[in-house]
Amino acid sequence: MVTIKDVAKEAGVAISTVSNVFNNADIVSDATKEKVLAAVEKLHYIPNMNAKLLKTNRKNTIGLFLTSLQGDFYNVLTQAIHLQCKLNNYMLNIYVSNENTPDEIYRMIIASGVAGAIVYHEELTGEYVNRIATVNIPMVFIDRNAKGKNISSVFVDDRLGASMAVDYLIKLGHKRIGYMHGNDSGDDRNRYQGYVDMMNKNHLPIDEDIVVRGYYEEALAYSEMRALLSRGVKPPEALFCANDEMAWGCIQALQDVGIAVPGEVSVIGYDDSTLSGYYKIPLTTVHSPITEMGGACANELFRLISDDGDKSGTITKLSPKMVYRASCEKRR
Numbered sequence: 001m002v003t004i005k006d007v008a009k010e011a012g013v014a015i016s017t018v019s020n021v022f023n024n025a026d027i028v029s030d031a032t033k034e035k036v037l038a039a040v041e042k043l044h045y046i047p048n049m050n051a052k053l054l055k056t057n058r059k060n061t062i063g064l065f066l067t068s069l070q071g072d073f074y075n076v077l078t079q080a081i082h083l084q085c086k087l088n089n090y091m092l093n094i095y096v097s098n099e100n101t102p103d104e105i106y107r108m109i110i111a112s113g114v115a116g117a118i119v120y121h122e123e124l125t126g127e128y129v130n131r132i133a134t135v136n137i138p139m140v141f142i143d144r145n146a147k148g149k150n151i152s153s154v155f156v157d158d159r160l161g162a163s164m165a166v167d168y169l170i171k172l173g174h175k176r177i178g179y180m181h182g183n184d185s186g187d188d189r190n191r192y193q194g195y196v197d198m199m200n201k202n203h204l205p206i207d208e209d210i211v212v213r214g215y216y217e218e219a220l221a222y223s224e225m226r227a228l229l230s231r232g233v234k235p236p237e238a239l240f241c242a243n244d245e246m247a248w249g250c251i252q253a254l255q256d257v258g259i260a261v262p263g264e265v266s267v268i269g270y271d272d273s274t275l276s277g278y279y280k281i282p283l284t285t286v287h288s289p290i291t292e293m294g295g296a297c298a299n300e301l302f303r304l305i306s307d308d309g310d311k312s313g314t315i316t317k318l319s320p321k322m323v324y325r326a327s328c329e330k331r332r
Helices: 004-011 015-022 030-043 050-056 072-087 102-111 126-134 158-171 186-201 218-230 244-256 290-305
Strands: 061-066 091-096 116-119 139-142 151-156 177-181 211-213 238-241 266-271 284-287 315-318 321-323
Touching (some): 004 015, 004 030, 015 030, 072 091, 072 290, 126 139, 151 158, 158 177, 158 186, 158 266, 158 321, 177 218, 177 244, 238 244
Parallel strands (some): 061 091, 061 116, 139 151, 151 315, 177 211, 177 238, 238 266
8 A cells, every 4th residue: 555655755755744735734835745746646636635534534525526515506506415425325425626836736635534525616627637538537527528437427408598598588579688707617607608509599789788697696786787787888678697696686787776576677687596486586596406416426426436336427418497476477
C-alpha cells in the first residue's frame, strides 16, 4: 500500500509538507504543491489517511461538492441525495466552495477521504477531473454532459424546458418577450439558448433592453426590474425568468409601479420551487426534476463505487415539464 511517506519521498519533501498540501495550508508554495500532486498522481495515492478512515468509517461516506447552499434548488437537491444515502447506508458530507480555484477544489475532493463524489462545480474540468479519476474516486457530475471511467453525469434538458416556456408565451399571443438571466453558468446559458431558439423559430426579434440579469436572487431581480422601468424602457408583454425566485422578484417590481400581472405582463419562472404555487400570484413555471436528479446522481455513484460493478460512466438526461398557474394569460 502506498503511504504518505512514499509520496513525500517521491516529491522530495517532508511528510509534514505533504500533509500541509492535503490540508490546503497557505504555507506551501505553488511549485511544491505541484510536486506533491504529481507524486500523488504517479503513485495513485488517495490522501485520506486510511487508518483514520477505518476508525471513522468514512469509506461509507460520499461527498457532495457544491458552489452554494442558497435557494430552494440546493435544498431540494441535497434532501434527495441525503435520502438515497440513508436508504443505502451511506453518510453524506457536504462541501461548499464558491470562490475556490479548480486546483483547490481538486485537492479538497482527493483529501476528503470520501468513497465517491457528486460534483456541481463548472470550474472543475479537464486535467483535474482526470487526476481524480486516476486516484480512483468515482464522480457523478450535475448538469454536465460528460462520462468516462469512474465518471458519470446527470443533467436536466434546460434548453428544452426554456423552449417550452417561450413557446407557451408565444401561443398566448405575446411577441415582445424578455428574458432574465441568472448567474453566468451552464444552466443559465442553456435556458437562454432555449429562449433564443424559440424566438428565432417564430421570427420574433429579441429586444436587448428587456434581456437583463438577476443572478438567481429575488431581491436582485426586483432591483433590476425597477431600474429597467425607471429608465423608461417599455415593459415586455411577457417575461421568462431563469428561476422562480427571480420571477417573483420581477412580479413584485411590476406590481409596485402599477403594472398588472398577468393582465399587462405575463411571467414564467423555472424550477417549480416549493413556494412557486403559493405566491400571491401562483407562478407558471417549468418543473425541473430536481428530486429525480438528486436520486439519480446518488444511485449512479453507488453503482460506480461498487467493487464488482461496471466502472464505465453513463450520461442521464432528464426532461422538464410545464406547470400552468395564474401568472400568465392571453395577450389582450
